Amino acid sequence: MKHEITLQETQAIAIGAGILGTGGGGNTYLGRIRLEQELKQYKTPCHIIDAEDVPDDVLVCAVSTMGAPTVGIEKLARGTEVKDTVRALEEHLGQPFAALIIGEIGGSNALNPLIAGIQLGLPVVDGDGMGRAFPELQMDTFCIAGISPSPLALGDVHGNIVIFDNVESALRAEEFGRNLTIEMGGSAALVMPIMTGQEMKANIIRGTLSLAQAIGETVLDCRAHNRGPAAAVAKLGNGRVLFQGKITDVERRTTQGFARGRLKLAGFSDPDNMMEIVFQNENLVAWHNEQIVCTVPDLISIITLEEGEPVGTESLRYGLRVAVIGMPAPRELKTDAALKVVGPAAFGYPEIDFHPMNGNLL
C-alpha cells in the first residue's frame, strides 16, 4: 500500500485511534488539531507505506509519547518533541532512520508519528506494536520478541533530551523512563525501539492505521445517518457491544505517572444492570453484574452513545451516556510469551485468567 494522509482523513483516524486506545494513548482531539496544522503548514501529505515496502537492512524506530492521558490534555506539547528526539538518536547512532513506526496505534499516539513523519520527511508504516494502547513501554510486540530496548531516547517540551545508551531490560527501561517522564512534567516523547527493517517486519501488527481509519469512517457514516455507531464499530473489530448505559461513578487519580482508577455504569432501564471497569491509563477488566466479560489484552473501548466519540480515561465523568465495546486483541498479543507481558496478571490481577473473546482484531 502507498497512501497519503490528507486533511480530509484526520478526523476519521483520530476517532478510530481513540477507540483503539481503549481509554488511553492520549486524547486525540489535540493530536488531530496538531496534525492538521502540520499538514497545512508543510503543504505536504504524510506518506504511509506497508511494512513490506521497508528493506530488510535499514534502520527504523518506533515513536510515541510517554505519560498519563490526564497530563496530556492539561499540558500542551511544543510540537517538535518527537522530531528533535529522533534526530538526537540518529546523531547518537551516526545513522539515519528510513521510516517511522507507530509505537502504539491507540489514542493520540497514532497521530504523533504522522506529525513527526511530516516534520522529518519520513514515511510511516501502516501498523504498530500494540494494536491498541497499553500503559507501559515494554508492552509491545517488539519488546515481547526480545528486541533490545536500548538505545532509546526521551525528550521533553523544554528541549531536554535523554538517551539511554544501555538498559538491562525493557522493564528497567519502563521504570527509568517513567521516572524521568514524571520529572519532565508527566509527558515526554519516546523513541524506542530501534530495529532493522527485517526485525520490524517480523513483529509489527500490520494494517492497524488502516483499521483505525476504517473504524473512524464507520463512526462518521453512522453520524451522517443518525445511527448509534456501537454495533457497527464492534463488528469492524470482530467484537461485540458489552454494555450500554450511563456512568454512575468514577474514581481516578494520577499517580506514579499513570491515570489509575475504576468506573461504574448502570443500564438505562434497569439500574441493577451494572458494569464495572478498572483502568491504568487503559481499561483493563470489565465486570458485567460481577461476571468478568472482557480482560486485557482484549480491547475494552468506551464511546459516547450517540456520537461514537471515544472516551479516554481522562474524560470519564458522571452521567455520560456511553456504549462499552469489547474487541478481541490481535493474535500477536495472545501468545504465551505475550500474555506474560500484557495479560491480567501483568497489571496486578494474578487471580484473573485471560478469557479470550472469539476471533482476532485483524
Add this chain to the structure above:
Amino acid sequence: MKHEITLQETQAIAIGAGILGTGGGGNTYLGRIRLEQELKQYKTPCHIIDAEDVPDDVLVCAVSTMGAPTVGIEKLARGTEVKDTVRALEEHLGQPFAALIIGEIGGSNALNPLIAGIQLGLPVVDGDGMGRAFPELQMDTFCIAGISPSPLALGDVHGNIVIFDNVESALRAEEFGRNLTIEMGGSAALVMPIMTGQEMKANIIRGTLSLAQAIGETVLDCRAHNRGPAAAVAKLGNGRVLFQGKITDVERRTTQGFARGRLKLAGFSDPDNMMEIVFQNENLVAWHNEQIVCTVPDLISIITLEEGEPVGTESLRYGLRVAVIGMPAPRELKTDAALKVVGPAAFGYPEIDFHPMNGNLL
C-alpha cells in the same frame, strides 16, 4: 607537578579527602580498598598532573559518584561504573578525553577518579570543582562559571548507561540526575561536565588532591606521635577547632536521594557547652551555644578525637568522641555568583547569612 600515586599514599589521601568531605562525598574506607585493589591489579600507578599540563584545546571530563553516603556504604559498586560511563560518553561525542577531573575532592569522590584513571589509562588533574564535598551537582565551580552541564552521563552497577544529550540548566540536570540515581538504587557514576582544557584551567580549584594528601599525612603523623590531630589539621586548612565533645543526639533519614538530618554534641567537662549541626549529605551550619560559628560554603568537618578519622554523616552515632573543625572555603566558592549556588540560602536557610571565616582553604 607530576606525581604517581602508589600504594603507600592511599591511606593519607583517603583520610584527607574524608576530612575535606565535611561529612559527605562518600565513605573513603571502601574507596581506599578499591583504589588499592586497582593499583595492585594493574601494576601501574595513577598519574597525577597539574592543570597547566593540560593543553587548551583537548576535551576533559569531571567524574564522580552521585547519591547518598548512607547508600554508598550499604550498596557495593561493581567497580567499572565510572570507566564504562566515560567510554559511553566518548563514543557519543566521537572524541576521546585527554584527562580526568575530580568533580569533588571530598570523600570517596576523590578516590573514584583515581581508580577510573588507572582503568582508562588517563591522567588525573590535581584539583577539583568544589574544594570540598557538596550534595548537588550544580554546586561546582564549572557549573557556577556557566559551563554547559550537557551532554552528561550516568551509569549504574548493572551497566545501565544514560546520556543526557541536552539539558536546559544545571539545576535541571541535578533534578533529572537525582531522580534517575534514586531509580538506579541510590548511587550512580556521574560524568559531568565536559570541558576544554582551557575551560577547565579557568575554573578548577587547584591543588586540592595534594591538600587532601597533606592533611592525611598530618593525621598519620599525629597518630604516630600519639597527639590529637585536630589542631594540626585545622592549621593546614587555615581554620580552627570549633568544638570538642561527644555526640549526644543524631537525627538522620535518607530521603529524596540524600542523607538529611541534625546532630547535637556536648562538651566533655561542661554538658551545657553545646554544638548543633545540620546536614544534607554534608555538614551545612554549626551553632555553638545557639550562635552560628560556621556555615556553607566554609567547611565543617568532624573527626574522631584521638585518631583523626573523618566521620561521615552516614557514620554519626551517639557517644562518639569527636572534634569539629571549621575551615574557610577556597576563594572560588565565595564570589557573589558562587554564594548564590552554595551559600546557606541554597540549602534552605535564607535567614542565615554567610559569615566567612578568615582566610582561604588554599
